[in-house]
Amino acid sequence: MKRAIRFVAIGLLVLLIGGCFHLDQKAVNSEELSLILNEDGSISIKALKELTGIDVIVAASIEEEAITVGDSLLKIVTQSDEGTTRIAIVSTSSNIMEGEEIARIDGNFTTLKNLVISSSAKYLEIPSPKPQAKPPFPDGISIVDGSIDKASEGYFLVHAENVNGFAGVEITITYDPQYIIIDKSKGEQGVTPLNSFGTGLLIVQHTENSIKITTAFNSAKSVNSEYIYQIHFMASLVEGKTLIGLSGELRDANTGMIQTTFHDGEITIGGxxxxxxxxxxxxxxxxxxxxxxxxxxxxLGGEGEYIETYDIAxxxxxxxxxxxxxxx
Incomplete structure (x- = not known):
């Protein structure tokens, strides 16, 4: 009888210890993420594999200031009326590496039990360049696709990718004046040279539906990847998509022709x-x-790969x- 009582007591003790451990849960793991309860009551979120971004919803109201991320990460923190908090964190440059601490949540947490409602993570590879007039850009010179509200002012961009050894560039842009009109009051007759092209001698010529841009340099230039012109225009009241044609030529310091591919673009008006x-x-x-x-x-015109698509304000x-x- 005493032995039976002893076994029951040991069993209850095991259940009690197991229950206490579960209530005092110190870590929650998924395939991609690990949430760890630190001794000071804060929570660390770590990557268990290489990631680009995470999205976590927790059953607690957490202020944005309580969540710390590294300089190369961006965060969005939103709170719901139900007392939950959604935390989205992404990398602005290289991916988040395995074992890296993604974020630290300050607080006086005592357990992670039932704290994490859901979590997801993404790994995105930068796709290889394809022939198109939007990022990632093909080799050559491209009109960048864009969009604009009808009856408003705006601009589109010309981009150069892996263009080497040129001392002179001449391009002709054709457009449908039913959709856009070049705004000659801005820049140099509607054209603003950007980056490396800001140092060249610029000549701009217009016809009813085209603009010819010529730039000459004192010495040979090479461009890896940058925007070279900003073309200012006014959109009409007509909504729809309009083709922006591009042709031209590049020459070296000895006036020899440089083989170059030119890519048209498309502007969406309204909608x-x-x-x-x-x-x-x-x-x-x-x-x-x-x-x-x-x-x-x-x-635009500065450091970093400016892409108009992401300029949403x-x-x-x-x-x-x-x-x-x-x-x-």
């Missing part, structure tokens, strides 16, 4: 679009945040119907 849906999935989610982060802080709710209440 609603879901701001932030950069991957055209009809929703704004973690992959879109990752794409946005890669251009965060870039400046100011956001307005213009269209009604099914688009009412959505920033478009």
């Amino acid at each position: 609603p679009k879901l701001i932030g849906d950069f991957d055209n999935s009809n929703k704004v989610d973690l992959p879109d945040f990752i794409l946005f982060a890669r251009s965060y802080g870039s400046v 100011p956001a307005e709710d213009k269209y009604q119907g099914v688009w009412a209440g959505i920033y478009d």
Whole structure:
């Protein structure tokens, strides 16, 4: 009888210890992430594999200031009326590496039990360049695809990729004046040279539906990847997509022709679009945040790879119907 009582007591002790350990849970792991409860009551989020971004929802109200991330990471913190907090964190440059601490959440947490409602992580590879007039750019000179509201002022960009040994560049841009009109009041007759091309001698000539841009340099130039011209224009009241044609030639310091490929582009005038849906999935989610982060802080004509698509301010709710209440 005493032996039976002793076994029951030991069994209850094991259950009690096991129950206490579960209630005092110190770590929560998924395939990609590990949340660790630190001795000071804070929580560390670590990567268990190489990642580009994470999206975690926790059953606690956490202020944005309590969440610390590294300088190369961006975070978005949103709180719900139900007392939950959603934390999205993405890398602005290279990926988050295995074992790296992604974030630290300050607080007086005592357990991780039932804290994590859901978690997801993404790993995105930068795709190889394909022949198209938007990032990633093909070799040669391209008109960058873009969009603009009708009856408004804007610009489109000309981009150079892996163009080497040139001392002179002449391009001709053709457009449909039914959709756009070059704004000659801005820049040099509607053209602003950017980056390396800001040091050249610029000549701009117009016809009814084209603009010829000639730039000459004192010595040979090479461009790895940069925007070279900003073309200012005014959009008409006509909505739709219009082709921007591009042709031209490059010559070296001895006036020899340099073989170069030129790529047309497309401008969309008017029409609603879901701001932030950069991957055209009809929703704004973690992959879109990752794409946005890669251009965060870039400046046109400055350091970083500026891409107009990710320059989304100011956001307005213009269209009604099914688009009412959505920033478009």
